[in-house]
Amino acid sequence: MSAAPLHLAVALDGAGWHPAAWRDPAATPKTLFTAAYWAGLVAEAEHGLLDFVTIEDSLALQTTRLDGADGRTDQVRGRFDAVLVASRVAPLTRRIGLVPTVTTTHTEPFHVASALSTLDYVSAGRAGWRVQISGRRAEAAHFGRRDIPELRPDSFDRPESVRLIQELFDEAADAVEVVRRLWDSWEDDAVIRDVATGRFVDRDKLHHIDFEGPRFSVRGPSIVPRPPQGQPPVTALAHSRIPYEFAARSTDVVHVTPHDGEQARAVVREIRGLAPGPLKVLADLVVFLGQDAGERRARLDGLDGAVHASDAAIFAGTPEQLADLLLDWRRAGLDGFRLRPAVLPADLSAITRGLVPELRRRGVFRRAYEAATLRGHLGLPRPAGRYAGSRR
Amino acid sequence: MKQVILAAHFPGVNNQTVWSDPASGSQIDFASFAHLARTAERGRFDFFFLADGQRLREQRGRIHDLDVVGRPDSLTVLSALAAVTTHLGLAGTVNATFNEPYELARKLASLDHLSGGRAGWNVVTSSDAFTGENFRRGGYLDHSQRYERAEEFVRTVRELWDSWAAEDLVADPATGTFAAAGAGAFAHRGAHFDIGGHFTVPRSPQRHPLTIQAGDSEGGREFAAATADAIFSRHGRPEEGRAFYRDIKARVAAHGRDPGSLKILPGATFALGDTDAEAQENADHIRRQQVSPQTAILLLEQLWNRDLSAYDPEGPLPEIDPDVSEESIIKGRTRMSRDPLKTAAEWRALAEAKKLGIRDLVIEVTGRQSFIGSPARVAEEINESVQSDAADGFILVPHLTPTGLDEFVDKVVPLLQERGVLRAEYGTTTLRGHLGLEGDV
Ligand SMILES: Cc1cc2nc3c(=O)[nH]c(=O)nc-3n(C[C@H](O)[C@H](O)[C@H](O)COP(=O)(O)O)c2cc1C
Numbered sequence: 001m002s003a004a005p006l007h008l009a010v011a012l013d014g015a016g017w018h019p020a021a022w023r024d025p026a027a028t029p030k031t032l033f034t035a036a037y038w039a040g041l042v043a044e045a046e047h048g049l050l051d052f053v054t055i056e057d058s059l060a061l062q063t064t065r066l067d068g069a070d071g072r073t074d075q076v077r078g079r080f081d082a083v084l085v086a087s088r089v090a091p092l093t094r095r096i097g098l099v100p101t102v103t104t105t106h107t108e109p110f111h112v113a114s115a116l117s118t119l120d121y122v123s124a125g126r127a128g129w130r131v132q133i134s135g136r137r138a139e140a141a142h143f144g145r146r147d148i149p150e151l152r153p154d155s156f157d158r159p160e161s162v163r164l165i166q167e168l169f170d171e172a173a174d175a176v177e178v179v180r181r182l183w184d185s186w187e188d189d190a191v192i193r194d195v196a197t198g199r200f201v202d203r204d205k206l207h208h209i210d211f212e213g214p215r216f217s218v219r220g221p222s223i224v225p226r227p228p229q230g231q232p233p234v235t236a237l238a239h240s241r242i243p244y245e246f247a248a249r250s251t252d253v254v255h256v257t258p259h260d261g262e263q264a265r266a267v268v269r270e271i272r273g274l275a276p277g278p279l280k281v282l283a284d285l286v287v288f289l290g291q292d293a294g295e296r297r298a299r300l301d302g303l304d305g306a307v308h309a310s311d312a313a314i315f316a317g318t319p320e321q322l323a324d325l326l327l328d329w330r331r332a333g334l335d336g337f338r339l340r341p342a343v344l345p346a347d348l349s350a351i352t353r354g355l356v357p358e359l360r361r362r363g364v365f366r367r368a369y370e371a372a373t374l375r376g377h378l379g380l381p382r383p384a385g386r387y388a389g390s391r392r
Numbered sequence: 393m394k395q396v397i398l399a400a401h402f403p404g405v406n407n408q409t410v411w412s413d414p415a416s417g418s419q420i421d422f423a424s425f426a427h428l429a430r431t432a433e434r435g436r437f438d439f440f441f442l443a444d445g446q447r448l449r450e451q452r453g454r455i456h457d458l459d460v461v462g463r464p465d466s467l468t469v470l471s472a473l474a475a476v477t478t479h480l481g482l483a484g485t486v487n488a489t490f491n492e493p494y495e496l497a498r499k500l501a502s503l504d505h506l507s508g509g510r511a512g513w514n515v516v517t518s519s520d521a522f523t524g525e526n527f528r529r530g531g532y533l534d535h536s537q538r539y540e541r542a543e544e545f546v547r548t549v550r551e552l553w554d555s556w557a558a559e560d561l562v563a564d565p566a567t568g569t570f571a572a573a574g575a576g577a578f579a580h581r582g583a584h585f586d587i588g589g590h591f592t593v594p595r596s597p598q599r600h601p602l603t604i605q606a607g608d609s610e611g612g613r614e615f616a617a618a619t620a621d622a623i624f625s626r627h628g629r630p631e632e633g634r635a636f637y638r639d640i641k642a643r644v645a646a647h648g649r650d651p652g653s654l655k656i657l658p659g660a661t662f663a664l665g666d667t668d669a670e671a672q673e674n675a676d677h678i679r680r681q682q683v684s685p686q687t688a689i690l691l692l693e694q695l696w697n698r699d700l701s702a703y704d705p706e707g708p709l710p711e712i713d714p715d716v717s718e719e720s721i722i723k724g725r726t727r728m729s730r731d732p733l734k735t736a737a738e739w740r741a742l743a744e745a746k747k748l749g750i751r752d753l754v755i756e757v758t759g760r761q762s763f764i765g766s767p768a769r770v771a772e773e774i775n776e777s778v779q780s781d782a783a784d785g786f787i788l789v790p791h792l793t794p795t796g797l798d799e800f801v802d803k804v805v806p807l808l809q810e811r812g813v814l815r816a817e818y819g820t821t822t823l824r825g826h827l828g829l830e831g832d833v
Contacts, residue, residue, distance in 0.1 A: 022563065022570060029563035029570065033594055035474065035506045059494065061576060061590040069577075069590050077571040078561070078594045080502040087471040088506040091422070107495065110446065110526045111465070118464035122422045122472035142494040144587040186462070191419075195412045198686035201462075203455040206448070216528030221448060221455070225420055225462045303568070 006326070006364045007282060007336025007378060009099075010045050010351060012038075013056035014076040016344040017286050019064075020304040022076050024296070026346040032076065035088050041345055042089040045096055048352025049366050051377040052097025054130050054235070054338065057082035059103055059139040067136045067151045075304075083115045090123035097374030099128035099235060104175035105168055106134060106143045112175070113182035113222055120227035125373035127232040131176060131251065133168040162242075169246040174213045176234060176250040181209035183231055184385040185221035207387040229375050230382045237284070238271075239311060248274035252380060255338050257284050257312040264332035272333070280335040280378060284312035288342045289350035293317055297342070312340060319354030323362060396778045396813045397655055397785025397827060399483070400432035401441045403793055404460040405449075407691070408661065408759065410681045410791045411460055417794050419460050422472060427794035429473045432480055435801035436815045438826040439481025439512055439602075440473065441624075441787055442466045446490055447523045449724035451690065452699055456724075458687050467499050474507035481823030483512030483604060488542040490527045493585055497552040500601045501593035509597030509822035514604040514624060517542045517612075522723040539611040544584045546603060546619050551580055552591045553600055561594040600833045602823050604657075617643030620654055621829055624787055628658035628762045633782030655827055660762035660786040664799055668765045675764045678791050679755050688751035691758055695728045695735060697721050706749040709740055762786075770800075771807035778813070 015022035015029055022029040031037040038055075045053045061077050063070045082100030090098060098119065102112050112129075120127035134140070140148040148164065155161050190205035209220035235253040238244050247254035248271055256271070258264035268281050286308075288297045293316040301307050308314065315322055326337055339355075341347035359365035371377050403409040404419050411419070418424050429440045444466050449456040466484030473482055482503065486496060496513075504511040517538040533541060560575035571594075579588035605616035606624040616623045617640060627636040641651040663678055665671030683691070685705035693700045697715040714732040729735040743753045763770045777783050790796025808814035824830050 023565040023568060025565075027565070029565060032563070033505050033561065035508070038506075039475075059498075059592070061592055071573060073562075073571055073573050074568045075570055077575060077592075078556075079592050080505060081499045081593075083468060084471040084499060084502045084506055087468045088475055091426070091472050091475040106492070108490065108527050108529075111491070114465040115468045118468035121420060121464055122469060124422070138589050142587055142589045143492050144585060145492075191462075193411060198412075198684040199457045200411055200460055201455075201457050203457045206455050206461075217525075218527070219447075219525040223446060223448060223462060224464055 004335070005366060005379070006330065006359065007051045007280060008356070008359075008365065009052045009054060009097075009282065009336070009338040010050055010348060011054045011056065011284070011338050011340040012041055012344065013340070014062075014079070014344075016342050016347060017310065017340040018288075018297070018300045018304070018308050018342040019075045020300040021343040023303050024300065024343045024346065027343060029076075033078065033080070038085050039089050039092050041348060042093055042096060042098070044345060044348050044352055046093050048356040049369055050096060050352070050356075051336070052099050052126075052128060052374055054099045055082040055085050055101060057101040057103075058132070059106060059134055059142055060136060066153060068138045083119060086127070087119050087122055090119065090126065093123075095126070095369040095372065097126045097128055097233075097377060098123055099130050099233075099374075101130040101132050103132045103134045104172040106139065106145070109175045109178035109216070110182065110218055113179040114224050116179070116232055117183060117222065117224040117227040120229055120232050121224075125228035125375070127227065127229070128253075128374050129179070129232060129234050131172055131234060131236045133172050135165060135168050165242055169242050171215050173246055173250050174211075174215055178209070178211045178216075178218045180231060181211060181386070182218070182220055182222040183227055184387055185209050186226040187385050187388050188226055188230070191225060207390070226385060229373050230385065233374055233378060233380060244271050245274055247271065248279060249276070251279070253280040253282060253378065255282050255284050258329070258332075259313045261329050261332050264329050264334055268333040278380075281333070282336045282338045283329060283334050284338050284340060286310050286312050286314040286340045286342055287322060287347055287351070288314075288316040289319055289322065289347050289354060291318060300342070319350060319358050322355055323358040326359070327362065327364065393813055394778050394784070395815070395828075396774060396808055397657060398435070398437045398814065399439045399441045399481075399657060399785070399787040400428055400437050400797055401443070401659065401787050401789040402428055403790055403796060404463050405443065405445060407459050407682045407687050408789055408791055409460045409793060410678060411793075412681060412684075413792055415795060416792055419793055420462060420464060422469070424794035425469055425473060426476045428797060429477050429480055431797045431801050433477045435797070435805040436809075436818060437480060438785070439483045439510075439823055440470075440477075441514070442469065442484045444485035444487065444516065445518075445724060446487060447526050447724050449722070450522075451693065451722045458684070458690055467503055470511070471503055471506055474503070474510065479510070479818040479821060479826075481510045481512055481602065481826060482507055483514055483602065483823070485514040485516055485606070487518060488515050488545040489517050489533055489538055490523065490529070493545050493548040493552065494587060494591075497549040497591065498593055500549070501553055501596045504596035504598050504601045505593070509824070511596075511598065512602035512604060512823050514606055515542055515546060515620070516606055520723070535609075536611060539607070539615050541584045543615055543619065544582050548580050548582070548585050548587070550600055551578055553596070555591040556593070556595040558595050598822050598824050598833070602827070602829070613640060613643060616640065617649075617654065618647050621824075622655040622657055622827070625656055625658045628660045628783065628786065630777055630780065630782045633658060633777060634780065637781050637783065653829060655784040655829075657785050657787050658783050659789055661759070661789050661791065662763040662770055662800060664765070664767060664770060664803060666766060668769055671765045671769075682791065683751060683755045683758070685751055688754040691728075691754050692750055694722050694725075695732055695739075697732065703750060705751045709743050709750060709753065767803035767807055771804050771811070774804075775808065775811055775813050
């Protein structure tokens with residue numbers, strides 16, 4: 001491959017991203033809540049040598065409303081904890097990155113750090129973290145510890161909404177900082193097993209992180225030794241200025257949602273301008289693939305009773321046409337794409353068996369995994385621990 | 393005849409684990425967990441068990457460094473183990489003080505689905521402010537409140553698990569109904585939790601993952617008797633085991649429950665040999681490795697609550713008495729004795745009588761091996777303990793990672809199977825099924 005490698009991920013959620021996907025003749029809706037279903041999807045993504053899969057999650061039932069349950073019975077409702085899904089499939093796969101979604105709003109950063117370190121151990125260096133905030137009142141009511149005002153379509157731009165969103169992203173930035181410090185809180189060679197002195201660890205290589213912020217303080221060190229990747233990659237989906245600033249400061253990979261090449265160029269420029277260091281920018285696209293993609297899309301829209309709209313652009317066409325589009329958009333400075341299959345597993349196999357071979361023919365996608373870790377796939381070096389060499 | 397319940401404890405984070413043995417492998421790599429779990433499943437064990445701690449222990453203000461330090465997140469590693477086992481129950485210790493019911497109920501229900509009904513939860517309540525320093529909510533609960541919170545926590549989690557009826561997941565493309573109206577709706581209002589909304593995980597195979605409890609105080613026993621499916625107890629020796637067993641089963645009955653619906657499972661260690669004499673030799677060797685000279689001083693410091701680093705591990709006990717002030721030099725671990733002066737006096741008398749130095753004394757008085765002998769003797773003693781109601785089974789703590797259970801499974805398990813007290817093949821696929829608790833939800 002001559003140019004920089006194209007990064008390709010898929011976003012897994014329920015029966016696919018179209019709300020009526022589960023009613024497609026090719027879907028298997030009764031298997032959604034089984035391990036075999038998830039293992040099959042991730043194995044297929046690995047078959048296509050994709051960089052990673054993300055696994056969607058939230059702390060509330062899916063809904064068509066901005067906030068609160070909608071009472072609909074005709075769409076997929078219910079989800080597993082994404083970290084546990086990723087962990088369940090880790091021993092069954094060997095190379096693909098596993099990136100579960102975990103919120104920062106109601107969770108304890110200490111637990112999040114431990115769970116993701118553990119995922120990195122069970123996957124031998126393939127864990128990532130898609131950070132999400134939970135700005136919904138319905139989610140807050142599941143915890144009963146803080147009140148979040150209800151989001152309404154007409155209140156987005158009000159100053160109090162902007163303040164709330166800023167606050168939740170500031171909290172997310174603190175949470176990511178805590179997690180990153182915890183990952184570094186054990187130096188790589190802290191376990192010494194020195195029989196002569198009877199010491200299992202060198203305590204000088206374990207560090208209190210002493211994070212103090214306006215929202216929480218965390219002492220550390222982690223209860224889990226430094227994960228294999230040192231720092232598993234952190235990703236976030238971002239649609240506007242506040243999340244762009246968060247992503248630029250706190251993450252390694254940002255998922256953006258331009259609707260054409262022009263927008264892609266503008267978004268890439270804006271985010272790169274905010275980022276102090278290297279940051280991978282991947283564009284999200286909902287995809288229906290195949291000769292009959294347009295018909296399938298229309299049929300599912302009919303079943304759902306609405307034309308499917310999404311934050312991301314929606315593509316319906318053949319893998320060849322999608323390859324054209326990806327290479328065109330890529331010139332805007334994107335590092336790659338995260339595709340959201342409209343119907344699972346059909347559009348996922350169309351990616352791995354149609355799009356991927358097409359991209360290879362054009363010399364822009366790998367023919368074999370060249371690295372064993374997610375950082376490796378993304379071309380990110382393994383960082384040294386920030387505390388290495390300092391005394392605690 | 394009662395069936396013997398067996399669980400395999402992944403060893404670590406105390407001086408039980410002999411990490412200095414050349415056969416000792418990684419305490420953190422997944423291969424170690426997979427080996428122990430597969431061995432337990434080969435031995436037709438009921439479940440695999442993980443302990444937990446949310447802050448590294450410190451003694452005299454310094455991170456503890458002599459025993460195994462560090463371990464993975466319980467539920468995350470269990471979910472991965474679900475991929476490499478098919479029948480073995482998967483039980484993890486998760487603190488009810490530093491978690492929230494909604495989040496933990498989701499994780500446990502997810503694990504139950506992802507393992508096909510094999511999830512278990514050991515509910516612990518450790519809540520000292522020391523551990524609280526790792527959490528945004530801090531360490532604000534005292535001992536009595538911890539159990540109040542834990543009790544309401546378990547009740548709330550079960551309400552969440554019950555919020556989806558079995559038939560709520562419809563997934564019928566023909567009628568276009570995926571989930572029944574109102575699926576997952578819940579509302580809980582109590583002293584500790586006031587929450588409501590919709591739960592995101594449809595009813596899991598066991599409906600209620602198994603709950604295990606590990607406290608030992610009056611409050612802990614009552615909590616277990618009222619809510620738990622099993623107790624992880626400290627009382628493994630026959631006499632005290634029978635007393636504990638009688639006490640707990642009576643409490644269970646007093647709560648209007650069938651005494652058989654709560655299983656009592658003491659933690660137990662073992663040492664094997666071809667003959668009883670050889671087993672005793674092995675046990676002595678293990679004890680000396682578990683209590684290195686450094687560990688002997690450290691354990692003594694835990695009772696004395698003083699810096700004893702200047703003492704010779706082979707020399708006599710300190711002349712001075714333990715420091716009985718409230719402030720403990722050890723953080724993240726329960727105190728060794730409720731009456732240190734009395735215990736110290738007993739230790740002095742014993743050291744005097746048997747002419748023991750510090751290390752030998754510590755070996756003598758701390759954690760004895762539960763089952764020592766030839767495979768035939770160990771099988772007999774385990775079975776005898778269960779048949780005489782000293783226990784319903786044991787949570788075995790091997791001293792080696794990850795191969796510490798191999799010999800037990802190869803040599804003792806067949807003898808238990810011959811006696812007809814341990815299954816030769818799994819008859820059920822769920823953890824509740826293995827324990828005969830299927831109908832109890
Ligand atoms: C056999 C046993 C095992 C325990 N394991 C753990 C553990 O893994 N993690 C933990 O935080 N606490 C553990 N505990 C501590 C209990 O949760 C509880 O905090 C402690 O026993 C004090 O409560 P009590 O006064 O009711 O005994 C354990 C207790 C016992 C008896």
